[in-house]
Every structure is written in structure tokens, then in C-alpha cells.
Amino acid sequence: MTRTAHRPTPEELAAAQDTTIADVAAPGLRVLFCGINPGLWSGATGRHFARPGNRFWPALYRSGFTPRQLGPDEQQELPAFGLGITNVVARTTAKAAELTPEEYRTGGAALVERVERLRPQVLAVLGIGAYRAAFGRPKATVGPQRHTIGDTRVWVLPNPSGLNAHYTLDGIAAEFRALRATLSEPGDA
Incomplete structure (x- = not known):
């Protein structure tokens, strides 16, 4: 699917x-x-995970959370699937490295x-470093x-983020899928 954004x-x-x-x-x-915090691309468009190359939307689809690959311009459809997006730190930056330890804690x-x-x-x-910094859990691991x-x-x-070289898209989708496998489906009692 190709979109002109x-x-x-x-x-x-x-x-x-x-x-x-x-x-x-x-x-x-x-x-x-x-997420950690919105990047400049997200800030400029008003959409989460908007930068081309971000693997959030493809991973969400490949893991089965959505029936088709959504794009940032369709983020308002997420609650219908029981999903939402927020950030640890609200302010946009060019890089997460610009955030201070105090911003993470707050x-x-x-x-x-x-x-x-x-x-x-x-x-x-979405991000082990952000979780460790925001919640004071330096030994936390993915999962x-x-x-x-x-x-x-x-x-x-x-x-x-496309900058995360530790994980491929397939690896990220596999981690999303592991989470999804633990959830009750919408409408389950």
C-alpha cells in the first residue's frame, strides 16, 4: 500500500x-x-510514529494487532482495535538523547x-532505555x-525507530506478537 503523505x-x-x-x-x-517522545516529523504532522522508516505501523500489522497496515494518518482508528498511543515525554525533539533524566522521571x-x-x-x-529511565528500573529487559x-x-x-539496529522489523513484530498472544480479545468476558 502506498500513501502520499x-x-x-x-x-x-x-x-x-x-x-x-x-x-x-x-x-x-x-x-x-x-513511545519515548515524539520526533520532529511527528510534531510537524501531529501524528505518532510518522517518520518514514519507523517500524511501529508495519510491526503492529505483522503482529496481528490490526487487520491491515495502518499509517500515521489513520492513528484515530486505533481505539476501535482496543489500542492507543502516548509517550513517556510529551515534548518533541530531533533525538531522544536531548531528553534529560528529570524529564524521564517526570x-x-x-x-x-x-x-x-x-x-x-x-x-x-517502546524502548528499554526509556522504561529504565522513567521507572528507575535499570535491569529491566524486553518483555x-x-x-x-x-x-x-x-x-x-x-x-x-529505524535507528534501532538491534532489532529487524521481523524481530520487532515477533515481540509485538508475544504481547498480543497474552491478551484477551475485544468482547471477551
């Missing part, structure tokens, strides 16, 4: 620095996916409040965590 200009990307984009979330989701505390309010089955943090937020299970998934 708006390609931000260098000026639009620069103007997106330190902005925020709205969460795609609702109460009672099966999974609330949590973002982690705000994320806990969001999860307590929305009560998804699972909070899936299910012992740590819960109320009744919400916490799961760490690989960062889907």
Missing part, C-alpha cells in the same frame, strides 16, 4: 521542536503503546497517572515486567 519542510521540522501532539487514547484499551510519573485514569490491560513501553500500575500489566517492547 505530507512531507514536512525543514522550516516545519524546526518549528516542531518542543511542541506536543495529542495522545490517541481512551479508557479501557487492550494496549496503550508508549514523564514516568505523569504516565502512571494517565494509566491509572485510562486503565488499559497493558502499558507497552513482561513484574511491575504493574494498578491492574495494568507493563510490557517493554523494542523501540521501532
Whole structure:
């Protein structure tokens, strides 16, 4: 499937620095996916995981979370599948390395409040480093965590950024699939 998406200009990307984009979330989701923070491309377009080369949308489809590959311009369809997106840190940056330890800790505390309010089955943090920094768990690994937020299970998934050379798209999709296998389907009692 080929989509022609708006390609931000260098000026639009620069103007997106330190902005925020709205969460795609609702109460009672099966999974609330949590990115590190929006990149400039996402800030300029107002869409999560919008940069070409980000593997979030293909991994979501390949793992069976969606019946077809959605694109960032279709992010509002996610709640119909019991899915949502948020971020540990709300502000956009060119690189996650621009975030401070304090931003991660503050973002982690705000994320806990969001999860307590929305009560998804699972909070899936996309990036081991972000999870470790936000929740003070330096030895955490990819996969299910012992740590819960109320009744919400916490799961760490690989960062889907094209810059994450530790995982291929197939490897990321396999980790998404492992999470999906533990979930009840929409409408299950």
C-alpha cells in the first residue's frame, strides 16, 4: 500500500521542536503503546510514529494487532482495535538523547497517572532505555515486567525507530506478537 503523505519542510521540522501532539487514547484499551517522545516529523504532522522508516505501523500489522497496515494518518482508528498511543515525554525533539533524566522521571510519573485514569490491560513501553529511565528500573529487559500500575500489566517492547539496529522489523513484530498472544480479545468476558 502506498500513501502520499505530507512531507514536512525543514522550516516545519524546526518549528516542531518542543511542541506536543495529542495522545490517541481512551479508557479501557487492550494496549496503550508508549513511545519515548515524539520526533520532529511527528510534531510537524501531529501524528505518532510518522517518520518514514519507523517500524511501529508495519510491526503492529505483522503482529496481528490490526487487520491491515495502518499509517500515521489513520492513528484515530486505533481505539476501535482496543489500542492507543502516548509517550513517556510529551515534548518533541530531533533525538531522544536531548531528553534529560528529570524529564524521564517526570514523564514516568505523569504516565502512571494517565494509566491509572485510562486503565488499559497493558502499558507497552517502546524502548528499554526509556522504561529504565522513567521507572528507575535499570535491569529491566524486553518483555513482561513484574511491575504493574494498578491492574495494568507493563510490557517493554523494542523501540521501532529505524535507528534501532538491534532489532529487524521481523524481530520487532515477533515481540509485538508475544504481547498480543497474552491478551484477551475485544468482547471477551
